[in-house]
Amino acid sequence: MRLVVDLNRCQGYAQCAFLAPDVFTMHGEEALMYDPGADEARREQVMRAVAACPVQAILVDRTDAPIALERAQAHDR
Template structure:
């Protein structure tokens, strides 16, 4: 299960860290740390955390596993290769 958190939307209410502490954790008062590739055994807790988020900042992506975007040598997240061309 892949998780995406909109860290610009997250306000640090920490409901997710309370409901799924093995996946989400607060670092300080406002910074959220989370495992973007949460284990399937955590699904129930994660779904509760998603539902409890007051600003709806958490998305569960159940689609096929998509590899992380390539680094600078392999192009960028927009799909452009090292030369900047698609």
């Protein structure tokens, strides 16, 4: 699966790191690190984190298209 965290939105509440610790980890008080290509087996954990994030900063993309290609297509619109 592919996921992106909008770090401009993220406020470092750490709910995601609590609910899906294999995918999201906090470094220091506010720096979030995450696995953008998290294993499909982690989907349930990740979706719980998505639901729990107070600022809806976690975006899960269900397509297999490369992220760079999607960005390019978004510019074409």
